Amino acid sequence: MIIEKIVGHIDELDANLVAKTHKEKVFLESSDLLKRIQRVKTDHGREIGIRLRDARELVAGDVLYMDEKNIILIEVLPDDVIIIEPRTLNEMGTIAHQLGNRHLPAQFEDDKMIVQYDYLVEELLVELGLPFARENRKVKKAFRHIGHSHG
Structure with a gap:
C-alpha cells in the first residue's frame, strides 16, 4: 500500500466512527515526521510506503488510511x-x-x-x-x- 495523501486527523473524525473501527498504528520517531517519503510498518506488521504529494510534515494523529472498518494512523514515539x-x-x-x-x-x-x-x-x-x-x-x-x- 502506498499513501500519497493524509486522509485527515484522528481528532477531527466522528468519535462514534472511530470507536467502531479497528486501529493500526505506525510508530515513528519525531524526526521521521519531517520525511515525505519513507517505508514504514504498522503495529500489525503491514508494510506501507508513504510518498506524500503535498509538501507537508506528518503530525501525530494523522490518518494515513481509512475505510468502514479500519484506520491506520501515525503515533509518535516519546x-x-x-x-x-x-x-x-x-x-x-x-x-x-x-x-x-x-x-x-x-x-x-x-x-x-x-x-x-x-x-x-x-x-x-x-x-x-x-x-x-x-x-x-x-x-x-x-x-x-x-x-x-x-x-
Missing part, C-alpha cells in the same frame, strides 16, 4: 526532552537567547519550553539556576532546525 519552566520574563529571555545562539530547536506548550535532551543544555540550566525537568514525552511535531547562517 523523545528524551528537557522541559524548561522559566519563572520570569527575564529567565525566559536569558534561556531563549542562550539556546538560540546554539540554534537549538524548541517547542512551546503553555508556559513551558521543550527542547531535545542535551547534557550541555542540562549543565547550562543548572549553572543558570533555571527550573527544568528531564522526561520522555511524545511531541506532536518534529523538532525542526531552521536554516540560518551568520554571513
Whole structure:
C-alpha cells in the first residue's frame, strides 16, 4: 500500500466512527515526521510506503488510511526532552537567547519550553539556576532546525 495523501486527523473524525473501527498504528520517531517519503510498518506488521504529494510534515494523529472498518494512523514515539519552566520574563529571555545562539530547536506548550535532551543544555540550566525537568514525552511535531547562517 502506498499513501500519497493524509486522509485527515484522528481528532477531527466522528468519535462514534472511530470507536467502531479497528486501529493500526505506525510508530515513528519525531524526526521521521519531517520525511515525505519513507517505508514504514504498522503495529500489525503491514508494510506501507508513504510518498506524500503535498509538501507537508506528518503530525501525530494523522490518518494515513481509512475505510468502514479500519484506520491506520501515525503515533509518535516519546523523545528524551528537557522541559524548561522559566519563572520570569527575564529567565525566559536569558534561556531563549542562550539556546538560540546554539540554534537549538524548541517547542512551546503553555508556559513551558521543550527542547531535545542535551547534557550541555542540562549543565547550562543548572549553572543558570533555571527550573527544568528531564522526561520522555511524545511531541506532536518534529523538532525542526531552521536554516540560518551568520554571513
